[in-house]
Amino acid sequence: MKRPKIRIGVTGLNAIDNPGPGVPVIRGLLEASSFDAHIIGLAYESLEPGIYMHDLVAKTYQIPYPSSGADQLMDRLAYIHEKERLDVIIPNFDAELFSFIKLAPKLKAMGIHTFLPTLDQFEERLKVNLPEFGKKYGMHVPKSESIYQVSDHKKHMDELGWPVVVKGKYYDAGIAYNSEQLAGYFNKISAKWGLPIILQEFAHGTEFNVTGLGDGYGNTISAVPMRKQYITDKGKAWGGIAITDEKLLKLTRHFIKETKWRGAFELELMKNKKGEFFLLEINPRIPAWVYLAVGVGQNIPEAYVNLAMGKAVQPFESFESGKMFVRYSWDMIVNLSDFEKISTTGEL
Amino acid sequence: MKINKHIAVSDSGFVFNPVTGESFTANPMGIEIIEMLKQERTIAEIHETLLQKYHTEHTTIEKDVADFFELLKNFSLIDRHETTEN
Amino acid sequence: MEKLRYERPLIKRLEGHMPSKFGMRTDYTPKTHIDGVAVAELISQHGSPLFVISERQIRENMRRARKAFETRYPRVQFAWSYKTNYMDAVCSTFHQEGSWAEVVSGFEYQKALNNGVDGSKIIFNGPDKTDSDLDLAIGKNSLIHIDHLDELYTIQELAKKQGVTARVAIRVNMDTGIYPMWDRFGFNYENGQAWTAINKIMQSDAMELVGLHTHIGTFMLSPNAYATAAYKLAELARNVRLKYNHEVSYIDMGGGFASTNTLKGAYLPGSDVSPSINEFAEAITTALINSDFPQNKLPLLILETGRALIDDAAYLLGSVITNKRLSDGRRSTILDVGVNILFTSFWYDHKITPAQPFTQYTEDTVLYGPLCMNIDVVRENINLPLLNKGDQVVIHNVGAYNMTQWMQFITLRPKIVMIDLNHQVHVIRENETLQNLLELERVPDHLKKFDL
Numbered sequence: 001m002k003r004p005k006i007r008i009g010v011t012g013l014n015a016i017d018n019p020g021p022g023v024p025v026i027r028g029l030l031e032a033s034s035f036d037a038h039i040i041g042l043a044y045e046s047l048e049p050g051i052y053m054h055d056l057v058a059k060t061y062q063i064p065y066p067s068s069g070a071d072q073l074m075d076r077l078a079y080i081h082e083k084e085r086l087d088v089i090i091p092n093f094d095a096e097l098f099s100f101i102k103l104a105p106k107l108k109a110m111g112i113h114t115f116l117p118t119l120d121q122f123e124e125r126l127k128v129n130l131p132e133f134g135k136k137y138g139m140h141v142p143k144s145e146s147i148y149q150v151s152d153h154k155k156h157m158d159e160l161g162w163p164v165v166v167k168g169k170y171y172d173a174g175i176a177y178n179s180e181q182l183a184g185y186f187n188k189i190s191a192k193w194g195l196p197i198i199l200q201e202f203a204h205g206t207e208f209n210v211t212g213l214g215d216g217y218g219n220t221i222s223a224v225p226m227r228k229q230y231i232t233d234k235g236k237a238w239g240g241i242a243i244t245d246e247k248l249l250k251l252t253r254h255f256i257k258e259t260k261w262r263g264a265f266e267l268e269l270m271k272n273k274k275g276e277f278f279l280l281e282i283n284p285r286i287p288a289w290v291y292l293a294v295g296v297g298q299n300i301p302e303a304y305v306n307l308a309m310g311k312a313v314q315p316f317e318s319f320e321s322g323k324m325f326v327r328y329s330w331d332m333i334v335n336l337s338d339f340e341k342i343s344t345t346g347e348l
Numbered sequence: 349m350k351i352n353k354h355i356a357v358s359d360s361g362f363v364f365n366p367v368t369g370e371s372f373t374a375n376p377m378g379i380e381i382i383e384m385l386k387q388e389r390t391i392a393e394i395h396e397t398l399l400q401k402y403h404t405e406h407t408t409i410e411k412d413v414a415d416f417f418e419l420l421k422n423f424s425l426i427d428r429h430e431t432t433e434n
Numbered sequence: 435m436e437k438l439r440y441e442r443p444l445i446k447r448l449e450g451h452m453p454s455k456f457g458m459r460t461d462y463t464p465k466t467h468i469d470g471v472a473v474a475e476l477i478s479q480h481g482s483p484l485f486v487i488s489e490r491q492i493r494e495n496m497r498r499a500r501k502a503f504e505t506r507y508p509r510v511q512f513a514w515s516y517k518t519n520y521m522d523a524v525c526s527t528f529h530q531e532g533s534w535a536e537v538v539s540g541f542e543y544q545k546a547l548n549n550g551v552d553g554s555k556i557i558f559n560g561p562d563k564t565d566s567d568l569d570l571a572i573g574k575n576s577l578i579h580i581d582h583l584d585e586l587y588t589i590q591e592l593a594k595k596q597g598v599t600a601r602v603a604i605r606v607n608m609d610t611g612i613y614p615m616w617d618r619f620g621f622n623y624e625n626g627q628a629w630t631a632i633n634k635i636m637q638s639d640a641m642e643l644v645g646l647h648t649h650i651g652t653f654m655l656s657p658n659a660y661a662t663a664a665y666k667l668a669e670l671a672r673n674v675r676l677k678y679n680h681e682v683s684y685i686d687m688g689g690g691f692a693s694t695n696t697l698k699g700a701y702l703p704g705s706d707v708s709p710s711i712n713e714f715a716e717a718i719t720t721a722l723i724n725s726d727f728p729q730n731k732l733p734l735l736i737l738e739t740g741r742a743l744i745d746d747a748a749y750l751l752g753s754v755i756t757n758k759r760l761s762d763g764r765r766s767t768i769l770d771v772g773v774n775i776l777f778t779s780f781w782y783d784h785k786i787t788p789a790q791p792f793t794q795y796t797e798d799t800v801l802y803g804p805l806c807m808n809i810d811v812v813r814e815n816i817n818l819p820l821l822n823k824g825d826q827v828v829i830h831n832v833g834a835y836n837m838t839q840w841m842q843f844i845t846l847r848p849k850i851v852m853i854d855l856n857h858q859v860h861v862i863r864e865n866e867t868l869q870n871l872l873e874l875e876r877v878p879d880h881l882k883k884f885d886l
Contacts, residue, residue, distance in 0.1 A: 046448070066701070066702060067701055067702060067703065068703070069702070069703040069705055069706055070705070070706045071705065095701070098702060098706070098707075099702070099706060102706060148613045148614075170701070194699055194700075195613070196613070336364065336371075339371070340358065340360065340362040340364070340371070341360075343362065343371070343373060343448050344358075344360040344361055344362050344373055345360065363445065370447060370448075371447075371448045372445050372446060372447050372448060373445070373446055373448055374443070374444060374445040374446075375441060375443065375444045375445075375793065375795040375820075376441075377440075377441050377442065377443040377444070378443040378444050378445045380443075381443050382445075398440075400437075401437065401438060402437055402438050402439070402440040403437040403438065403439060403440055404440035404822075408440070408442075408822065408823070409440075412442040412443060413443065415442075415757075415759055416442075416443040416444070416445065418759060419445050419763075420445065422763055423445065423447060425445075
């Protein structure tokens with residue numbers, strides 16, 4: 001049977017040491033059995049490695065940064081769509097999700113499908129809202145408090161205890177062992193990401209991650225837990241093993257059912273000595289280690305595209321255990337003329 | 349005013365210095381001036397050519413070309429020590 | 435041979451971490467016309483810089499806001515916030531659209547009377563109301579929103595003297611989860627001050643408690659905070675009902691809705707993140723309807739929205755004085771528009787577009803104003819086409835606060851024009867002249883002569 005051709009725009013082609021998920025997503029898409037993927041890269045910077053991977057990406061277009069506004073992004077996407085007739089776009093950066101969620105209805109009207117969380121889902125899982133989120137959906141989260149002035153931390157330290165995790169509204173975090181360190185992180189992070197700063201109880205234990213896919217009606221389409229085996233100095237997994245912890249899977253299904261999560265996600269969890277899991281963070285997108293899920297039999301990018309296209313997708317029931325991923329870096333040789341082309345025309 | 353002879357300039361506005369490995373982009377006016385520099389035209393000739401071709405005043409061209417040369421110098425595309433002849 | 439359009443030469447280093455804007459479709463749709471009138475024409479007629487207000491946009495904004503609230507709630511009244519923009523032509527446009535006046539000083543109160551607003555449709559807010567201001571407002575049957583206890587006692591005295599009952603409300607401040615909490619204005623909800631003030635009013639014959647007022651902050655991006663505030667006011671109204679069997683006739687939710695301007699330091703532009711008026715309306719009206727008010731006795735909902743109704747109805751036109759290269763290689767452009775007339779550039783990254791078409795080539799630029807003062811920075815960093823001396827620019831979303839907080843400093847303040855619905859341009863405020871200022875000054879005789 002001939003597989004239908006689907007034209008898919010993918011962002012996050014920055015396969016560097018702190019990698020974006022674009023390249024692994026594309027690998028999953030190219031291995032899909034239900035369709036024949038034609039990949040259009042969407043890049044912000046001219047050195048994103050995915051731009052130059054011609055065996056994975058048919059053509060790449062530069063797109064404007066989210067900070068230039070949804071209108072400009074829309075104009076650019078309209079131009080790209082005119083040339084490429086995209087069926088689906090998979091945005092893979094945290095910072096661009098807000099814009100794509102807002103643009104989703106317009107994209108749909110043009111014939112471009114997305115499969116993103118709702119704005120409410122996107123916002124209620126923000127770090128500032130995590131305590132509320134935990135209460136609402138009955139999930140353990142570490143205690144946390146938002147502060148607007150350094151001195152306000154004193155009110156909360158009895159409850160939070162030292163050390164404490166100092167987090168920015170969107171990105172960045174540090175672990176402070178005393179008030180001086182806390183003030184240092186507060187100033188550094190707030191200068192970059194603004195207020196408030198979130199103080200989060202430091203959770204001791206082992207970190208676990210789960211990636212998965214919800215259909216928007218509370219059903220779990222996919223869920224694959226992973227334990228990081230090696231962590232880089234940027235805090236990213238360089239090796240990880242797929243695990244079959246039933247408690248983790250149950251927790252993930254609970255999360256999807258309660259929030260009616262729509263789209264892909266990554267849960268970051270901590271397991272303490274008593275074996276209790278605490279939810280540290282929810283990333284509302286596919287993680288960079290998604291190819292592990294593909295490798296153990298749950299092709300999340302493929303299912304994502306089928307859901308976006310409005311097809312019925314059978315939930316994955318199981319996955320192969322005993323597999324791990326080891327990341328590696330790879331030096332490509334690139335013709336300067338390619339760099340020239342993407343730099344001067346914004347297309348390659 | 350000598351421009352580095354090895355500089356490669358393409359129609360797309362891409363400027364590449366193979367000695368340093370740096371690359372740049374220039375607008376059509378910038379490319380036009382670089383091309384004239386490669387042909388060893390004097391600053392006065394460059395001014396005159398632009399004035400004939402474009403709708404503007406001499407003072408504007410003089411100011412903008414001087415500024416452009418500053419950029420070229422900053423980017424080591426023309427020799428830093430050779431700035432006052434012509 | 436016809437000469438070609440000139441553009442200054444430009445070369446940029448390509449850096450790996452920087453996205454190249456070359457070759458991309460231009461980000462800068464020029465703004466050549468405002469409501470059908472050419473920017474170039476406006477400047478040649480009226481000079482540069484020049485404030486331009488669109489009557490059409492004001493009316494559209496007002497109608498959209500009314501629709502947002504009136505489709506969700508039966509009784510709604512807007513009151514134009516004078517301090518946001520008290521040009522008489524602007525205020526009158528809002529009054530024609532049905533808005534009452536909301537003032538915060540004797541000066542603004544007089545302005546509202548001058549504009550022909552009936553005293554009973556003026557809401558008098560703010561901490562600084564003089565005895566004579568209050569006396570006048572009581573006599574004119576205005577709605578006086580009490581800020582502090584001293585004011586409460588003064589009103590009581592003045593009303594007794596006049597032998598009338600003053601119509602009052604109290605301003606309530608409260609914790610709505612918003613930082614900073616505006617607890618300097620009015621009476622606090624959580625610590626019981628507000629309830630104490632209400633009891634004092636209810637026990638006085640000289641005052642009638644007609645409403646409850648709050649104003650939780652400015653440039654609010656969270657509609658939910660308004661819902662919290664509305665619940666708390668409804669709770670106070672319920673306590674009044676239970677204790678005194680008295681219904682307050684209105685709830686005034688103040689203003690503070692964000693406009694589409696982009697706050698400095700924000701990652702996403704304001705046009706993407708600022709909630710729409712519908713979202714604020716939904717939060718406020720749902721809270722009121724779900725509260726304890728009897729369904730047939732829902733209070734009048736008053737809104738003092740300023741910024742969100744006027745910001746995008748005004749533009750500031752300016753011209754390029756010169757371009758300079760700074761010592762560190764950055765490009766700078768000096769405009770004839772400075773912080774003296776664009777006060778809001780201290781907290782917004784204003785959208786600025788050229789008023790004439792350009793190529794797609796752009797350069798990162800610092801935009802300075804014309805003042806001989808280091809603080810005069812309009813944009814610290816903006817990517818703009820290659821502007822030449824004399825080129826014109828349009829600064830967007832300047833309707834709120836600039837025409838009231840501007841200062842006469844170093845230069846004179848420019849003209850303001852309004853474009854009406856038939857594209858006719860009206861001068862609504864003349865250029866300030868040297869004479870205007872000298873009229874106010876006096877030089878003592880012994881200082882009048884000097885030899886240099």
